Amino acid sequence: MPLSDFAIHAHGLTKQFGQHTAVDRLDLTVPRGSMFGLLGPNGAGKSTTLSMITGLLRPDAGLVTVNGVSVWPDPTAVKAGIGVVPENLLLFERLSAREFLSYVGRFRHMTDESIDARTNDLLAVLDLESADDKLITDFSMGMRKKISLAAALLHAPPLLILDEPFESVDPVSQRSIRQILDQLLDAGGTVVLSSHVMATVEELCDWAAIMHHGQLLRHGPMSEVRAGQRLDDVFAQTIGSDALPPTRLDWLNTFAAEPENRSGAEL
């Protein structure tokens, strides 16, 4: 495929924190118009990878292009064409949901009319209308996710990169978010999401990648990654943890022999 067919193309992407290599010479391609699921256990390097792709964390080595534009020479230009829900939701805590979206829209050079209309739509669809005037500092985790998603969608980006978008979000809103993502996809957009929920990724995504210890272990169309199995089975096999090692947690069987460990006696 020519490079222009990819929404994201990363080559040799590497990031180290001290002695720890969070992402190790990662090669990743995301085709335009795909719904791409990035999977991996905690600490696999998913969020670090997404941060490097979105211009939020400078890689130690490697190249990454987004929509054909190299990210690190000019991250500002790349950010203009993407919507991001990052891992750390750093929001303006002392603004209300509406004010927050209003400022994000201004920073993206949108007209006031457009900001107002889209804010109304997004708050309604994401069930945040009742929190219209509530300060973000008082939001629940799920509401913070939703307002962050609204900010990422406000300028109708062709590429949406979402780090755990369904985490802490109620089922009704999850449904709404899926519909929004489908709509974006139908219009020719691309969505990249990371998630721990296999069922969600299996249902939504047509491309997937599995990361572990900073490396990409599987990568391709969902049908190829699954290879006729359930995604969670493939995931467990890929990262090598499909069963608890029999030698671990042996002490769990010793409760009958050590009743004094659970004594309620005061010292």
Add this chain to the structure above:
Amino acid sequence: MIDWASARSFIPLKFRTITRTPQALIGLILGLLLGGGMAALGAFALWALRGTEHAELTLALSLGGLAALWLLGPLVLGGGEIILDIRRFGPLPLGRSTIGAGLLLASFVGVPAMVTLIAVGASVTHAASAPVAAFMAVAGLVFVVSVIVASRVVVSFMTLVFGTRFRAAATAVTMLVAISLGAASQSLVYIGQLVSLDDLRALRSIARWLPTSWAAESLALASADRLLPAVAFLAGAVVFVGALFVVWGRLLARHLEGGGAADPTKRRGPLVSPWMDRLVDRRTAAAWARGNRSIRRDPREWAETAAFIPLVLAFSLPALTVIRSASPRLMLVSYLAVSSSVAITTSNIFGSDGPTVVADAFPGDGFKSVLIGKTIPRMVAVMLLVALGTVALAVFTDGWLLLPVSLALITQSGLVAATAGIFVSLRSPIPLPDRVGSLAGNNAGCVASLVRVVTLFSINIATTAWAAPTLTVALLGRPLLALVPGVAMLAAAVWWYRWVAEVEGRRTANRVPELLAALSLRS
């Protein structure tokens, strides 16, 4: 290239952020009244002193002091990038120069900028002629820009080093600074009696070599019609501002590229140090070690522990300044600071880690170990620092003979206050919701607030009574003999502390659901 439309949007963003809650609005209005009043007073003083050496000295030192506040203020006052955190702009298509310009413009919103502009404006009106006024206007502008950018550099650097904990701490520390200033202002009278005009001249001669004071020095010199040195200092200030912009630009770039991201694999040492296990039993050591970590990591705990600093200032500064020659026995008053501060830090031991009481309660043990483990770190942190202060007092007052008995008094006061803290925490537990500072939390309910005020007063009375035998012997002129009642009362304090922890711990162990209900009800 600067996107000025976006940069200008930082101004209303900052304004909305600092006026969005009633508390913030009241703080802003009070700040404007206080800061504006002080600036107006300074302007009047300058006018009254015009034509004298005092005017030039006042101008140089007050603007130099203002520059120092700009440098130090953001570290503790929750200003600058704490309000408009650079990383919040990360996902937006804003370049480094646009964010820098926006932050610079936003700095003109708020009390510090207003006070600085009034001060600079007043100094310009002080000029002898129109050309000098024009020069001073330029120097004033350089001064304003230099203090703002210097402040930004400090905050950017500190946020890179300290990360989110630093920013979270700033809000809690704001209140402490306000209290400290209140306490310190009581000592200004004493300090004022000791400072002569020569001291101020010496201070200026030192301050003028600090780059942050160069623009101020230029203004002061120009106000006295000494234009040649004024131009030299202004040139230095302009170079300094240029250097600051370069450094700030690099720091901004580091922020925007994820600088300061932590190593997720960093390993920390064991929770419980071996020496703790040797001093107390395993469960108490665990609670003690957790308390130590909490004090180090939770800004709200820092605030509670640091709350005693103004008290120590209030007690020790007068003793160190005016009365230091009067009587070395005055160092004995430091035990009152200990009792008050330990009372503050221990009167809400479920405060910032209220939810963890479930973890403490779950193993089904009595609460004695938890209570002792929670109070020891708070007590030790305060008592060690006050003990250091007392040693300093001994040096200044030559009161070495009083030092042993003074340390005995400090220890017993801490124990008595911690005992009362345990009692109040269990009888009137108050949890603190996330992002609420401890001092604000204590005022969450008027009844709880009243309980705490009465407690602090009662604890001071109780520790005074407890210290009375030791104090009486010490003040009658036999400092070493006072060690006898001192040690006896210390032993009694240890026994009292352990006994209350035992009794209250046993009582609480049977009432954990009620304790949890009280914590939930008030959260």
